[in-house]
Amino acid sequence: AQSVTQPDIHITVSEGASLELRCNYSYGATPYLFWYVQSPGQGLQLLLKYFSGDTLVQGIKGFEAEFKRSQSSFNLRKPSVHWSDAAEYFCAVGPYTDKLIFGTGTRLQVFP
């Protein structure tokens, strides 16, 4: 079955600390992978996507993610977290941009 797992429901970090959010997927074909961020009361905003090529992709707001096919993972990273990064983060997989399958999300809390 196709699925996305985000093992961490809630993560708390201090401002300025590094961040890694985990995402594992199960997908039968070549996956297209996405990370979205959702601030309270807002819709989802695309942070970055991976379709092919370089397995380390850069996104907006200083985020990056690395695709590791052998581990079926697409972890999101940021070297230094800002208080404004507090939000919910969703990993998603799909055959393209259509019919995305989302993980259950990781809520990030940032302490000053």
Next chain:
Amino acid sequence: DAMVIQNPRYQVTQFGKPVTLSCSQTLNHNVMYWYQQKSSQAPKLLFHYYDKDFNNEADTPDNFQSRRPNTSFCFLDIRSPGLGDAAMYLCATSARDTQYFGPGTRLTVL
């Protein structure tokens, strides 16, 4: 310069009373989606349109219907809302390689 607009942002309805949620877009994208997102859960695709071609997910309840009268607008109709339909409803559009989401409508069923 909002691109995907959802109205209302908050909707309260009574058990069994039909409700309609609306979505409009200024992007002129031909693909539109409706997702349901329950508290602490992942967004779940209900249906989507390629232009006027309607595609229903297999597990979307019959209670949920949709209309797309033109490229810009799309509606979600819940014919007889139950308590289990309380959720955030997200509309999205896509073109090329990105989905653009609206801010969502939070539906409360009393």
